[in-house]
Amino acid sequence: MTIPDLIPHIESLIFASEKPLTSLELVELVNNAFGFMEDKITLDQVETAVEGILEKYNSEFYPFEVK
Numbered sequence: 001m002t003i004p005d006l007i008p009h010i011e012s013l014i015f016a017s018e019k020p021l022t023s024l025e026l027v028e029l030v031n032n033a034f035g036f037m038e039d040k041i042t043l044d045q046v047e048t049a050v051e052g053i054l055e056k057y058n059s060e061f062y063p064f065e066v067k
Contacts, residue, residue: 001034001037001039001041001045003045003048003049003052006030006041006045006046006049007049007052007053009030009033010026010030010046010049010050010053011053013026013029013030014026014053014066020067023043023046023047023050024043026046026050027041027042027043027046030046053066054066
């Protein structure tokens with residue numbers, strides 16, 4: 001799965017969660033959701049996707065920020 005394909009899934013997990021999620025928790029959640037995939041999502045992929053999400057929401061367009 002490419003990073004642009006991964007970002008919406010991680011965004012959904014972040015916004016739906018009642019608590020902060022670590023990168024390792026995100027890896028586990030995504031891999032559980034896509035258990036049918038032969039290639040597992042890595043920590044590096046999740047961290048790169050999170051960086052993209054942070055960059056997106058750090059713009060002045062959004063009235064909130066992701067921490």
